[in-house]
Amino acid sequence: MNVEIREIDCIKGKGLFAKKFLPTGSVILEEEPLVCCQFSWNAACNYKACDHCLRPLESAQENARRLAGNYNLVLPHPECCTTNKTAICECASCGTEYCSQDCLVTAFNQYHRTLCLQTKERNGFHPLETLNEAWKQIHHPPETSTIMILPRLIATIEQAENPDEMLKRILNFTHRTRNEDLELVHKIMGDKYVDSLNTLYNLLLAAVPHDVVGPLLTLEGFYSMLALLGTNGQGVGTSPISQWVTKASELPLSKGEKKRLDQFIDKLYEDMDKHSGNFLNNEGVALFSMQSSANHSCDPNAEPNYLHNNSRLSLVALKDIQEGDEICISYLDECNLSRSRHSRHKMLKENYLFVCCCPKCKEQVEDPDVTSSEEEEEDHDDDDDGEDMSE
Template sequence: VLYCSDGCRDSAWNLYHRVLCQGASVADPNHPTEKLKDAWRNMHYPPETSSIMLIARMIALVKQSDKKDQILSKFAEFCKSTVNEEEHIAHKLLGKEFQEQLEILRSLVCEAFYDEHVQQWFTPEGFRSLFALIGTNGQGVGTSSLSVWVHNCDALELSDEERQTLDAFIDQLYVDIEKESGTFLNCEGSGLYTFQSACNHSCQPNAEVTFPHNNFTLQMVAVQDIKAGEEICISYLDECDRERSRYSRQKALRENYLFNCNCSLCQSQIDDPDVTSEEEEEEEEEDEEQMQEDS
């Protein structure tokens, strides 16, 4: 593992890394952690390891800590339901097609990190619950140089024509790069943040999550005036998904976060036709082709 400094390395070693390291080289394909990461990469597209390693770090934190109950209490603050009992919405990772894969992952996690203090996480139901905790609360740590550059471009003072040209270039750049990197383009890891995870969603949020220091330090910043006593809401969807139809937004939120959104925007669009993202993309492509023909 590469660390940014000796202090960062020592901090990780004292918190959780002694458990993850297990004394062997991770270059060894039979290393328990490497076997786990390799299995997850083969199951998940686009390939990444931050999600499964976040689970491993949670277990390692408890195993290595002298204050196990305190850490478990902190993890208990996060939502970890696998099914919304009221609306009967099953988490998409827990459908029948994922059961065999989850069992493989559970077996590998047990082999590498089993500990009686968190034995509830190693049962089939407990592991599904742990997976749901990561799926519904995990925050991508967006500190890539590309995301910083795009954010800085937003602040440039440009003419309308220059802005359109730059936006078109950025859009195409994302399309080209995402063919290789998938949706993890601007994500350099995954973390759990208790304050951020306590915020409800709105498709018209009054605050947003930022990483201003290009590290894992998260800040929530108001994007509009917030009155005293007004609820602070963020968007669980990225900017592109928020531009989709109400139907597509609701579908994504049900699958990933187990609820139907009733924010003011969704209420105002309640009578809109059920248009899927695929149909929207086809319409956008047709509009672009028409614009090119007109020009």
């Protein structure tokens, strides 16, 4: 192991520390998620991915055709596509699709036995489908989470060999007060939709078994799970076309061929941008136990990556990390990370309930509270409406 989890203090709690020198670009650790789930609209809009690991189920050409809205498009160098269509299989009872027999079996043994859409009498919508529809009504793209990971979490506990231990592992993630949970839930849902919480709660109750997960299924437990999702949920993205581009760019081509390929790729991205905007990836959310122990820094020395084009996370060093250094990631996306100290603090406080005192924030402690009129305007917008879930 390159890393260890250490207690820091009562405010920061735990942290992730390097046990040896880790050079820039190296993989610090890799881990499978505890649970992972594709975003609801992403799945509904035909971003086809393995229901268990989010590996793409479309070939690179199918993906490019759909995203560019051009069904005559022919992708050169088809050998650079990494999707193995022949390995795709589905649950014999409900038709849920997986990238491989491996994922089908793992999913079934971990949670799908409980959540298979055929296990309950089909009388119109399955309770899980009703829950998903209710969530979609209040959470539109760009998506940041999905409630559908909660049934998966609950079923994982129910099906675990030692459910009590698994329940402890999950509860270990959450150590906030009821008020803190409430504050986070309001931020996640947007004030406009807080009234829908009870509806979602009742739909969740109707969709999952209750045998061992009692504490998680009280209203308070439900808030804790949502808050956990807001603070520890890690975005996952996979894409057949970006894999193809990476592989194609490594081909040993002549100068002329290389130029033609680059032009083709530029045009393709232009067309995909026109037709699909920013929505190019299969996207979802996952909970990771090691990565969850990494604290935030506005000048992070590591970032999560999906080098295997599925939900297996690789934590990659962004700079040289010395033995004993704390390993920090950014909880803010790149765009928000480049904003002023004032804006970063506001976002971290609202979404994660802490005041950042990383080296960069300490350095900028003398900076004025607002650096640009643009940010001032955005701050003002934030105050006006609470439905801004993407921020």
